[in-house]
Amino acid sequence: MPEILDQARERVLGNGVGLDEAGVLAVLNLPDEHLPAALQLAHEVRMRWCGPEVEVEGIISLKTGGCPEDCHFCSQSGLFTSPVRSVWLDIPALVEAAKQTAATGATEFCIVAAVRGPDARLMKQMREGVAAIRAAVDIQVAASLGMLTKEQVDELVEMGVHRYNHNLETCRSYFPNVVTTHSWEERWETLRMVRESGMEVCCGGILGLGETVEQRAEFAAQLAELDPHEVPLNFLNPRPGTPLGDRPVVEGKDALRAIAAFRLAMPRTILRYAGGRELTLGDLGTRDGLLGGINAVIVGNYLTTLGRPATADLKLLEDLKMPVKALSATL
Amino acid sequence: MTESSPATAALPAALWCDRCGESVAAGPHPACEAARAWEPPRWCASCRRRMKVQVVPTGWSAVCVEHGERRG
Numbered sequence: 001m002p003e004i005l006d007q008a009r010e011r012v013l014g015n016g017v018g019l020d021e022a023g024v025l026a027v028l029n030l031p032d033e034h035l036p037a038a039l040q041l042a043h044e045v046r047m048r049w050c051g052p053e054v055e056v057e058g059i060i061s062l063k064t065g066g067c068p069e070d071c072h073f074c075s076q077s078g079l080f081t082s083p084v085r086s087v088w089l090d091i092p093a094l095v096e097a098a099k100q101t102a103a104t105g106a107t108e109f110c111i112v113a114a115v116r117g118p119d120a121r122l123m124k125q126m127r128e129g130v131a132a133i134r135a136a137v138d139i140q141v142a143a144s145l146g147m148l149t150k151e152q153v154d155e156l157v158e159m160g161v162h163r164y165n166h167n168l169e170t171c172r173s174y175f176p177n178v179v180t181t182h183s184w185e186e187r188w189e190t191l192r193m194v195r196e197s198g199m200e201v202c203c204g205g206i207l208g209l210g211e212t213v214e215q216r217a218e219f220a221a222q223l224a225e226l227d228p229h230e231v232p233l234n235f236l237n238p239r240p241g242t243p244l245g246d247r248p249v250v251e252g253k254d255a256l257r258a259i260a261a262f263r264l265a266m267p268r269t270i271l272r273y274a275g276g277r278e279l280t281l282g283d284l285g286t287r288d289g290l291l292g293g294i295n296a297v298i299v300g301n302y303l304t305t306l307g308r309p310a311t312a313d314l315k316l317l318e319d320l321k322m323p324v325k326a327l328s329a330t331l
Numbered sequence: 332m333t334e335s336s337p338a339t340a341a342l343p344a345a346l347w348c349d350r351c352g353e354s355v356a357a358g359p360h361p362a363c364e365a366a367r368a369w370e371p372p373r374w375c376a377s378c379r380r381r382m383k384v385q386v387v388p389t390g391w392s393a394v395c396v397e398h399g400e401r402r403g
């Protein structure tokens with residue numbers, strides 16, 4: 001057994017203290033033959049510190065495309081020649097999407113907009129949309145609307161948004177290679193205000209942007225410092241027309257190493273499968289990740305790309321005897 | 332994803348790839364067809380207009396101003 005896994009067994013599994021950056025890097029560098037042991041330990045950590053439940057979420061794009069920012073992985077930036085056109089979802093369709101999401105057993109519904117930060121029009125749409133969902137559907141509403149002002153944070157709290165997603169996307173040292181129109185620190189500032197407001201903080205990122213293994217470890221350590229309630233883990237799905245459109249997808253084994261390592265860095269967080277897993281992991285790898293530290297999924301489609309049908313993931317959870325987290329458990 | 336027929340009847344034969352917007356006169360694009368398993372169409376296959384596409388958790392809709400709506 002590699003020394004790092006022995007250390008992690010005591011420190012993370014035994015004491016609930018996450019690995020530091022050097023420890024995460026050691027896990028990310030484990031040779032293939034030790035990957036099953038790393039996943040097994042990460043799974044034990046998840047079961048001990050989070051439990052067997054899996055949190056299921058659906059996401060919806062309220063405003064798609066035409067974003068003024070230049071995140072190099074994103075097909076919704078208006079600065080690239082991506083074929084994604086700008087489109088707004090109306091409130092009845094938003095409520096319908098929330099209903100369909102709730103029907104899968106999901107407890108979370110995250111409303112997302114492709115913006116630098118909300119303007120008055122978007123905040124109005126959110127106010128009406130969240131109220132309409134809360135009146136018609138039994139589901140918790142989360143939001144992801146870019147960078148916020150303090151007033152907007154307070155407004156979202158008032159609306160009843162219980163969790164806010166704002167991804168740091170990658171580590172601080174690599175961020176300027178991926179985004180030039182705003183800084184990592186600006187994102188951090190929004191996360192700080194969200195945390196202070198009492199909303200749950202959801203913050204993750206994308207692996208496979210060209211970062212080194214060391215930078216992946218740096219990212220895990222920075223997320224651990226933030227200590228978010230939830231960490232969505234995406235794997236790059238290279239989008240046509242974006243600066244990262246020709247990058248290779250992350251190797252399945254590297255993705256699994258990252259899942260184990262992020263779990264060992266953050267024993268108590270909700271570690272969610274987000275976009276790109278279909279390409280990177282396929283069906284078998286998806287199962288391995290759920291047995292290697294993942295304890296939450298986005299079901300159904302993403303914002304501009306498609307996912308597996310919710311029924312496929314729910315069947316997998318049933319096979320794995322992992323109960324879907326119930327709404328009462330989240331309130 | 333299964334796709335329903337377009338809302339408008341009698342579409343002209345596909346001239347353009349609905350993923351990359353390039354001509355399919357010389358035959359379909361296998362890489363684009365494979366990619367389409369995980370993404371909705373973006374280009375109208377009849378007129379090469381970029382479509383307005385809305386993805387929702389259980390499906391998608393794509394609208395060409397000239398050729399109407401497709402759903403999947």
Ligand code: SF4
Nearest residue numbers: 067069071074077114
């Ligand atoms: S801010 Fe969000 S929507 Fe805009 S380009 Fe970046 S990732 Fe895409």
Ligand SMILES: [Zn+2]
Nearest residue numbers: 348351360363
């Ligand atoms: Zn094509």
Ligand SMILES: [Zn+2]
Nearest residue numbers: 375378395398
């Ligand atoms: Zn058309």
